[in-house]
Amino acid sequence: MEKKVYLDNAATTYVSTEVLNEMMPCFNVFYGNSNSVHSFGREAAGLVDRARDRIARAINAKSNEIYFTSGGTEADNWAIKGIAHAYSFKGKHIITSKIEHSAVLEACKSLEKEGFEVTYLPVDSNGLVSLAELIHAIRKDTILISIMAVNNEVGTIQNIKAIGKTAKENNIIFHTDAVQAFGSLKIDVVDMEIDAMSLSSHKIYGPKGVGALYVRNGIKIENIIDGGHQERGRRGGTTNVPGVVGFGKAAEIAVRDMPLFNQKIKSLRDYFIREITAKIPYITINGHMHQKVNNIVNVSFELVDNEAVLLMLDFEGIAVSTGSACLAGAVEPSYVLTSMGLDSELVKGAVRFSFGRSTTKADIDYTVEKLVEIIEKLRKISPQTKAGRKGDK
Amino acid sequence: MYNLKVLEIFKNPKNVGTVKGANGVAKVENNACGDIMKIYIKVSEEGIIEDAKFKTYGCPAAIASTSVATELIKGKTVEEANLISSEQILQILGELPEEKNYCPILAEETIKAVIEDYYKKKEKEEKSI
Incomplete structure (x- = not known):
């Protein structure tokens, strides 16, 4: 399977x-x-x-x-x-x-x-x-x-x-x-x-x-x-x-299990952030650094489009989301990220990963492995480059 | 929301990259959504598009549209390629979610822009001779 x-x-x-x-x-x-x-x-x-x-x-x-x-x-x-x-x-x-x-x-x-x-x-x-x-x-x-x-x-x-x-x-x-x-x-x-x-x-x-x-x-x-x-x-x-x-x-x-799962999800979340930060260049973690819940990580991958990332991950069996799911189908960029003042390119590349009680370290490892490949592939397709972003020739 | 054809083309897009010795290059941007399409062509002395490649910053529909666009113009004369419409691209893709219908239009614009660039370069070259 x-x-x-x-x-x-x-x-x-x-x-x-x-x-x-x-x-x-x-x-x-x-x-x-x-x-x-x-x-x-x-x-x-x-x-x-x-x-x-x-x-x-x-x-x-x-x-x-x-x-x-x-x-x-x-x-x-x-x-x-x-x-x-x-x-x-x-x-x-x-x-x-x-x-x-x-x-x-x-x-x-x-x-x-x-x-x-x-x-x-x-x-x-x-x-x-x-x-x-x-x-x-x-x-x-x-x-x-x-x-x-x-x-x-x-x-x-x-x-x-x-x-x-x-x-x-x-x-x-x-x-x-x-x-x-x-x-x-x-x-x-x-x-x-x-x-x-x-x-x-x-x-x-x-x-x-x-x-x-x-x-x-x-x-x-x-x-x-x-x-x-x-x-x-x-x-x-x-x-x-x-x-x-x-x-x-x-x-x-x-309420009963909150302390247990919050701790488990927090360590998985921190591990995920450490892994992607180390393995994928040009990313930004959005939202507050500390004053945030443990189960949500919103990441902007520069030079790529979030829907392309979402579908590529879906091909590998990994389900994530972009912006608010209620807005899926609309081309409008995330009003949340836009209101936070993010550059349009960061909004365009923003993906939400949200963890749950049954998320495992193996899930994170598999996701990070696929994410590295996918971002690299999409950046190869992208005409935008980090060096030439202002005046790509 | 995307049909299988679009998904398949997006998964394995054709003609990704740049063309060595390209004599036509154009980059078109959609200001509304930020998608950028770039097409490179190499046209022979007989006016036939021998090679076409693309790079796209955008959604799956944008990537699939440029893949189809480069497939369509390859082997055609520049005059023929200039007549390719967004409807033809859309027809190959089958259908797109309504809000993605600008993608084939952007691809058509990029084809027209790259051919214009080819003509411009050619004119310049002829003048310099």
């Missing part, structure tokens, strides 16, 4: 066996509608409650502050639009950053059409939002600040606690998209003063199609999915029982 190496764990992960085992009976044994009053329904409702407790415990929230959604994108949309609408009587100004996930950016754009004003904060070359610039952007009519905890392309960790404190001092609601942070970073919504937070299951070895929005008790939010009385009347739609049960288990495991 040909070798397969999956280094796209920031896009999605497999469902772990422990999670799958927990989910299986929900399909054909505990299949009741968790909203039904009879025993079948109560049984399912009990499982959903337990899942909600597990999510709450993982982030130090209360169970009644957790609302299940169809995923991170719905959670982001709900948070941004629902909070903006609920507080529009106070003001119509929102602050976010230029490097948010498209779910946040597009939700903000949609609000702009309704008359809300949005400030998109710039980031520095490491991908960090400046607290000073955030404070400077706050106005009397600012009602919401939404800054992601960890960027999905470069892995930079924002100063969430400081942002939460700033928001609180100014009486502004603080939402964070923690989809990429959850499972890699310890999150405590009380300590970090987070009012609302988006989570997703499939990035932490849970099933796809399920996520959650945490909303601190006392924070107002308008519904965006009207329907039945599910999720305490906040979000209509029959509960995806197997999904939320899997998500609950995945969240529990993520």
